[in-house]
Amino acid sequence: MRAARFYGKEDLRVEEVPEPSPGPGQVKLRNAYAGICGSDLHFYFYPESLPFDPSRPHPLTGASLPQILGHEFSGTVVEVGEGVTGVKVGERGAVFPLEVSCGECLACRRGLPFSCLKMGSLGASSPSGGLAEYSVFDASLLHVVPDSVDLRMAALVEPMSVGWHAVARTGVQAGGTALIAGAGPIGLGAWFALKSLGVEKVLVSEPSADRRAAIAALGAQVIDPLHEDLGTAVAALTDGNGVDAAVDAAGAGPAVSSALASLTPGGRVVVVALHEHPAELALTGLMMGETEIAGAVGYRPEEFDAVIAGMAGGFYDTSGWVEERSLDEVVDALHALRAGTGASKILMRL
Known part of the structure; x- marks a missing residue:
């Protein structure tokens, strides 16, 4: 073979x-x-x-x-x-x-x-x-x-399950708000998972014009973090409160830093991307807001099945x-x- x-x-x-x-x-x-x-x-x-x-x-x-x-x-x-x-x-x-x-x-x-x-x-x-x-x-x-x-x-199913697990790790609930850094396959998987779970206010930050266009065509609200102000966009999405959850699917230190700065008090950033290089983070805001950074790797068998059910239900495109x-x-x-x-x-x- x-x-x-x-x-x-x-x-x-x-x-x-x-x-x-x-x-x-x-x-x-x-x-x-x-x-x-x-x-x-x-x-x-x-x-x-x-x-x-x-x-x-x-x-x-x-x-x-x-x-x-x-x-x-x-x-x-x-x-x-x-x-x-x-x-x-x-x-x-x-x-x-x-x-x-x-x-x-x-x-x-x-x-x-x-x-x-x-x-x-x-x-x-x-x-x-x-x-x-x-x-x-x-x-x-x-x-x-x-x-x-x-x-x-x-x-x-496998990459979409990675995104599903990352969203599960954020703890965000239906009706909450979220930021996704990166519109590659894992970011897309996180976006599909959030929509499936009833999280409608989601902002996707992606510097690639092609990737922004692809996820926007699916119905996502997008921003170019290199040429637009992410803080302003997050404030508009959340009435100035910050997002409940953020998913780093970009694998870049600045994406994690901006995600932390975008959180509401008590919010959580989940890092699901592989990072090839160390990142510098300003952590005073994390302390002051009692926000969190968590990791997510892989998925559970039941999350695999949840994605398959979502696909059968027409939630994935x-x-x-x-x-x-x-x-x-x-x-x-x-x-x-x-x-x-x-x-x-x-x-x-x-």
Whole structure:
């Protein structure tokens, strides 16, 4: 089968590899679409920023380079391994990529497997990944989608769940107000989640004209933070009170600083973006307003299902921000996303 395998920094090759077979408890998926994620960009361009060293065998999975990338993917079950009873051949689904965590560290004991330092996921630290024609994994990781959700949409469940989890971490309630920094896929996921949860007053701050136009076409209120005054826009949205919640999906220090300054007393900023560089923050305002900064990584299985339900209910729309390319174009796709040209999300057809 054909697969995109990562050999090292800026070295990703589409090549022929053996087709996998499912072991006990596993399913084999004919992959349909796989998305390129922001963490894939870090993997490819800046692996030294990752919390693990991809050049060494993973301590739990044993996976080592070259590695098939891709952890946002969907497909159709073509084979099931011994002992699998909950999934049938022909079912379609989205893949929950968290494959393993140690189960022993404090993060795991507190129910935070994505914060486990030994966490392993498909398409990052596993022999299997989504940027291939076929993949095998534990049957419990497949979340079956209803007929109303096509496989193209199903490949977006993973990134949309990241946005959903970030919003859940803010604690914002229906009728509240929110600011989103960044209108990439995770920012879009946060916007869809907020709308689904009844938060109507949402401002999206995005310096890219193309990304502003794409989310504005979906109905979002947008601002260019480089040429417009964010504080004035937040005041207009909230009658001068500041937003209840902010989501940093930009990965830039100034975005976090401006989000903190935009909060109402007691509000919370949730950082869901990877930051390649340290940020300087003015923290006196945080102290004076009893505001908070929190992190968000990954998602819970029930949040995966909530996004699938939202998609089935028609709350998600891919118009204007999703682009498809063939697997042979995967390196070009990485460079396009890094440069911020074209669509916010690129799905590779498999």
